[in-house]
Amino acid sequence: MDTDLAILGGGPAGLTAGMYAARARIRVALLEKGQPGGQIAATEIVDNYPGFEEPILGWELAQKMEAHARKFGLEVVPVDVTRVSVAEGGFQLTLDSGETYTCRALILATGASPVKLGIPGELQLVGRGVSYCAVCDGPFFRDQEIAVVGGGDSAVEEALYLTRFASKVHLIHRRDELRAIKDIQEKAFAEPRIQIHWNHVPVAVVGNKEVESLVIRSVINGSEQILRVSGVFFYVGLRPNSESFRDLVRTDEWGFVVTDAQMACSVPGIFAAGDIRSKMLRQIATAVGEGALAAYSAQHYLEG
Amino acid sequence: MSKNEHLYHVSDADFEQAILKSDVPALVDFWAPWCGPCRTVGPVVEELATEYAGKVKIAKLNVDENKDTAAKYGVRGIPTLMLFNNGQPVDQIVGAVPKSRIKELLDKVS
16 A cells, blocks of 8 residues: 555544544545554543543544544554555555555554553463453452552542442552642542552562452552452553654654654654653643644645 | 354353364454453454454454353453363463464464
């Protein structure tokens, strides 16, 4: 396949870029390895996207964004791009099947994924009580005690969501205050089923065939305690999905892509938008704005 | 939904007959409608059902409607892709992964 503009990733940033590009009648294709929606498809409700004062379900917002982009003629191609390289007149995209696509300009919108801490037992027990998706796996823990690790918006929001199922939610946070925004903090403090373990870090997930407990350690005095939980949900940050182009464009020390204010990357013709960018705030609202800007900049590049 | 003739939909009731007594290895996609990543992996599983037709039986099991089977095999995270051979679970992948990862799993038994 050959196109003028290829967009990698079908989350809010990619879908918005696709919508703007399709509306500008650019020859564009959005390449997405699964179903469009990105991380919002794994989010229960979206409470802070303007225009939806009644919280909207994550997957529902994702579907609306996809439908909106398709309305203007955006083509969504279900393929997994494993490598991006410079080619004559543009770029070559290599798929996991070995097939190659070419394009003249490119928007990177591959987003980010939950960080895995890699403590003993964590990776071995994924799907057996360890989870990175409360919406997916919460219902398996009805009337059970569980733990959530982290102190940011995602951690505290998901801890609140999990109180619908769990009899008790232990929130493990390494500091003595939460990073989550105040509105979410207040809800968590008011929820009797959430117990916050301040100044603690997880040390190991214990269990043979399934999670039986979580060992946590005080960062103040090093003392350890065992929490009898059947589930552990990790929300300790995001890592960039930048494997396929990390060597090509400039990234920050964590692998997030560096752009200028017009979303242009270090290689002319490559733009980036959304969670993949090196920046302070990762939200649907920011992703959408960057997607629009990236499409506009790509259009100028193509016409320039 | 799917019109793929090679993709099976199994339940608590017919799991033994369809999967455990299958004469070829079977891959079961444990999923639920409320799970975003399940929708990511769903189309990939459908493609694989066609590609591996006759070699590996590929089936979907809704964990909401079939809690017994999910509990029996200790599934507490979805999507879980569990590979069965000769009536036993032999390997599994949890979470939405690239198609190539799933093919590696299937190629071990087909």
